[in-house]
Amino acid sequence: MPKPVPELVDPEMVDDENPEWTDEMFARARPAAEVMGEAFMARARKPGRPIALSPKAPVTIRFDAAVARHLRASGKGWQTRVNDALARLISEGAL
Secondary structure: OOOOOOOOOOHHHOOOOOOOOOHHHHHHOOOHHHHHOHHHHHHOOOOOOOOOOOOOOOOOOOOOHHHHHHHHHOOOOHHHHHHHHHHHHHHOOOO
16 A cells, blocks of 8 residues: 655655665665676666777868868768778778
8 A cells, every 4th residue: 555645745756666765774785896796887888888899080071161061061970971982992002
């Protein structure tokens, strides 16, 4: 049987399975590393973007204005397409 909800509390915001923490709960809380152990924490995913298998190197390159306009006009992903075209030329020995 659910507990009665005080009138000042919005009943839509009450969650019996996840109650608001009390001061006693905060006092007993411990860091995740202490509870889970070092082995678990070492495997825990770090925040941010996953590490790429073949990371890209940031570069600055200067194109003729018409070339830059044409590449950008080709839409989203134009830098990846330029990278792929250059990689293909390199693998074919053209560069």
